[in-house]
Amino acid sequence: MITPQLRFTPPELPAAIEQLRHEVRDFIAEERRNGFLPRPNHVGMRVSFDFTRKLAKRGWIGMTWPKKYGGHERTALERYAVTEELLAAGAPVRAHWVPDRQTGPLLLKFGTEEQKLKYLPGIAAGECIFSIGLSEPGTGSDLASLSTRADRVEGGWKISGTKSWNSNSHNAQFMIALCRTEPPGEDRHRGISQFIVDLSAPGVTIRPIINLAGEHDFNEVVLDAVFVPDKNLLGELGNGWNQVSTELAYERSGPERWLSAFRLLAELTEALGIKASASGCERLGQLLAHLLTLRQMSLSIAMTLQTGHAPNLEAAIVKDLGTCFEQDLVRIARDLINSEAIDIFERARLLGEVLDHAQLWSVIYTVRGGAKEIMRGVIARGLGLR
Amino acid sequence: MSDIANMLTETATRLFSELCTKAVLAAAETGNFPQALWVAVEEAGFASMLAMEQDGGIAASAPDAVTLLRVAGRFSAPVPLAETMIARWLLSQAGLSAGTGPLTIALGGMTADGWRLEGSGKNWTLHGKEHAVPWGSSAKSVVVVVGEGTGITLGVVDPTQLKTEARRNIAGEPRDELIANVASVTKVAHLAGLDHDRVFRMAALFRAGLIVGALDSILELSVRYVGERVQFGRPLARLQAIQQQLAVLAGSVAASSAITDAAACVIEREDGRLMIAAARARLADAIDTATGIAHQVHGAMGFAREYALHLNTRRLWAWRDEYGTAVQWRERLGRSFAGIAADDLWPALALVGARTETGKPLTHETPSIARATAV
Numbered sequence: 001m002i003t004p005q006l007r008f009t010p011p012e013l014p015a016a017i018e019q020l021r022h023e024v025r026d027f028i029a030e031e032r033r034n035g036f037l038p039r040p041n042h043v044g045m046r047v048s049f050d051f052t053r054k055l056a057k058r059g060w061i062g063m064t065w066p067k068k069y070g071g072h073e074r075t076a077l078e079r080y081a082v083t084e085e086l087l088a089a090g091a092p093v094r095a096h097w098v099p100d101r102q103t104g105p106l107l108l109k110f111g112t113e114e115q116k117l118k119y120l121p122g123i124a125a126g127e128c129i130f131s132i133g134l135s136e137p138g139t140g141s142d143l144a145s146l147s148t149r150a151d152r153v154e155g156g157w158k159i160s161g162t163k164s165w166n167s168n169s170h171n172a173q174f175m176i177a178l179c180r181t182e183p184p185g186e187d188r189h190r191g192i193s194q195f196i197v198d199l200s201a202p203g204v205t206i207r208p209i210i211n212l213a214g215e216h217d218f219n220e221v222v223l224d225a226v227f228v229p230d231k232n233l234l235g236e237l238g239n240g241w242n243q244v245s246t247e248l249a250y251e252r253s254g255p256e257r258w259l260s261a262f263r264l265l266a267e268l269t270e271a272l273g274i275k276a277s278a279s280g281c282e283r284l285g286q287l288l289a290h291l292l293t294l295r296q297m298s299l300s301i302a303m304t305l306q307t308g309h310a311p312n313l314e315a316a317i318v319k320d321l322g323t324c325f326e327q328d329l330v331r332i333a334r335d336l337i338n339s340e341a342i343d344i345f346e347r348a349r350l351l352g353e354v355l356d357h358a359q360l361w362s363v364i365y366t367v368r369g370g371a372k373e374i375m376r377g378v379i380a381r382g383l384g385l386r
Numbered sequence: 387m388s389d390i391a392n393m394l395t396e397t398a399t400r401l402f403s404e405l406c407t408k409a410v411l412a413a414a415e416t417g418n419f420p421q422a423l424w425v426a427v428e429e430a431g432f433a434s435m436l437a438m439e440q441d442g443g444i445a446a447s448a449p450d451a452v453t454l455l456r457v458a459g460r461f462s463a464p465v466p467l468a469e470t471m472i473a474r475w476l477l478s479q480a481g482l483s484a485g486t487g488p489l490t491i492a493l494g495g496m497t498a499d500g501w502r503l504e505g506s507g508k509n510w511t512l513h514g515k516e517h518a519v520p521w522g523s524s525a526k527s528v529v530v531v532v533g534e535g536t537g538i539t540l541g542v543v544d545p546t547q548l549k550t551e552a553r554r555n556i557a558g559e560p561r562d563e564l565i566a567n568v569a570s571v572t573k574v575a576h577l578a579g580l581d582h583d584r585v586f587r588m589a590a591l592f593r594a595g596l597i598v599g600a601l602d603s604i605l606e607l608s609v610r611y612v613g614e615r616v617q618f619g620r621p622l623a624r625l626q627a628i629q630q631q632l633a634v635l636a637g638s639v640a641a642s643s644a645i646t647d648a649a650a651c652v653i654e655r656e657d658g659r660l661m662i663a664a665a666r667a668r669l670a671d672a673i674d675t676a677t678g679i680a681h682q683v684h685g686a687m688g689f690a691r692e693y694a695l696h697l698n699t700r701r702l703w704a705w706r707d708e709y710g711t712a713v714q715w716r717e718r719l720g721r722s723f724a725g726i727a728a729d730d731l732w733p734a735l736a737l738v739g740a741r742t743e744t745g746k747p748l749t750h751e752t753p754s755i756a757r758a759t760a761v
Contacts, residue, residue, distance in 0.1 A: 008643065012742065013742050032729075266732065281720030282713055284723065288720065288723060289671075293645040320633070376630045380629035386624075
């Protein structure tokens with residue numbers, strides 16, 4: 001029989017979660033009505049500091065964290081429900097997404113008391129933005145090959161190297177940089193450490209990397225002998241690899257892996273109309289079947305997270321299936337628009353815009369947050385093949 | 387898994403692994419009904435599982451039935467277990483006795499347009515026809531289900547009263563054509579509390595259970611094979627190209643398992659019609675992907691009749707389109723949502739298959755959402 005990790009237990013949700021979903025929907029509807037949140041003509045997330053602060057005021061950032069760090073002590077499932085609602089609405093949550101999703105939990109798990117008190121309340125208030133510092137020009141999927149170095153100096157460390165593909169760093173005050181603190185030995189995964197880098201420190205240069213959609217989301221962050229005090233070491237010296245694995249489980253297991261292009265599906269479904277042809281409905285149904293399946297799997301993972309289990313294998317499966325689904329969605333949507341003769345120049349103009357945007361972004365879905373080949377390697381390991 | 391599910395899996399695994407031998411499966415394909423297997427299935431109480439206690443059952447839940455059928459599917463059990471379970475459930479609900487022996491069901495297709503029952507009192511006749519009724523001519527009785535508005539009417543028919551044409555699906559399982567020109571009906575009962583779609587989706591769910599079991603099996607066979615087969619001086623499992631393929635296969639199996647289990651939990655609810663549509667539509671894609679990969683990594687061995695892989699894969703290809711074709715299920719799901727306003731789609735989808743701890747049904751807040759979940 002298959003390994004138990006391939007079983008996703010059907011979730012039973014606390015009734016209070018539904019109440020919370022309605023609160024988020026009402027809030028979004030009000031923002032739409034007031035003109036603060038236009039119906040999106042794009043996929044993915046945009047940056048809006050205003051919106052981020054509004055969410056913070058409602059207690060929807062740092063939801064699960066202890067109150068003494070500015071959190072709200074709600075459950076992982078409650079946070080999950082809020083993330084689903086925000087993603088499905090195409091809300092501009094980019095600014096705080098990474099610190100809420102992974103920096104906060106990372107600090108809570110590995111940070112010092114001083115670090116927690118210093119950074120978490122700001123993140124939960126939507127004021128303090130962190131970015132991820134993992135990839136480098138020479139280091140993509142093979143993360144352990146990183147060359148950014150942190151060398152001991154009096155009172156701290158001097159970090160030199162270049163981080164790249166850093167989303168949102170130009171809007172962030174801090175980055176958590178993964179650095180070599182010892183030359184690579186037999187076990188390449190040792191001697192790697194994480195540091196909290198103040199992006200306003202001398203020696204930091206942030207340069208935009210414009211993506212193929214013509215947008216500025218990525219950056220290259222050059223660290224030229226940047227001084228970082230001892231107190232900014234995150235977690236244990238040399239334990240960075242393990243810490244990053246934990247961080248990546250948060251990054252990979254969320255609903256953003258199958259809801260990032262949801263606006264395309266939503267606009268497509270509306271534009272198809274109730275008179276859609278049998279074959280048009282069939283293609284739509286095929287997409288919805290995949291989405292509903294991914295959601296059940298994702299909910300099941302959210303339940304598992306609640307119990308403290310790190311669902312690395314399950315997350316890899318959902319990320320692989322979810323990102324491939326979103327690429328299929330773009331392809332099928334384009335054909336459906338043509339086969340059903342949907343007028344994307346006038347009546348369904350928004351659909352046309354979302355489709356074009358999704359087409360441009362879709363190539364990165366199976367790359368970011370762990371390439372699908374890496375995910376499949378994780379799954380193969382789970383099957384005992386490697 | 388629950389305790390009862392663990393126990394069922396254990397008992398069923400022992401029973402089916404022992405009795406579904408290659409020889410039994412091969413004989414079944416040439417028309418020899420596996421009597422010893424059927425007797426064991428009866429003795430274990432599997433076939434009556436859904437019936438009420440006074441009828442020899444335990445009124446088992448749909449998820450428990452799916453647990454059992456996963457095991458039956460894994461071992462390709464060549465008996466009408468799913469059909470008999472449903473037939474005895476219906477007969478028990480109607481207060482009719484079922485006795486022992488394999489039964490089958492004739493549902494007349496997704497839209498219930500295959501059969502007509504005419505008559506009154508004790509004199510009823512059956513009219514109509516259906517292709518591909520599982521074990522249609524070898525079952526002890528056929529339970530015909532006719533949809534009538536909010537209720538259904540059951541007609542119990544002796545297959546000898548019908549014109550039958552023996553047919554088999556590509557897995558060699560009996561899928562007979564039944565034709566009734568004024569066939570006399572042994573017993574008739576009306577069930578007001580069930581509608582045709584509810585019975586049909588139960589049958590579709592039970593196929594899904596068998597499918598997930600067979601998918602489990604081809605993943606297991608593939609993992610084992612690539613671990614043993616040495617090429618280029620090392621086991622195939624060491625080749626990244628093979629690892630990547632098996633990871634995709636495992637993803638398809640995991641997705642199938644997840645949506646089938648989730649659908650089983652809500653099959654009796656209104657949104658059960660959407661969840662089973664999602665499950666069967668998703669399973670069809672999983673079958674296409676998984677059987678392709680399983681055969682590819684097995685090389686020529688998988689094409690050999692001698693090797694066991696085809697026992698599962700031929701069944702998967704057949705089951706994919708039984709009790710509703712993949713095309714029908716996709717279309718039903720798509721039709722239920724097409725035209726919903728963009729901002730209403732997520733709230734509508736979020737209700738499908740959602741279960742709360744209180745067990746209270748979730749409310750529909752806008753007309754278009756109510757439409758999707760109640761069409």
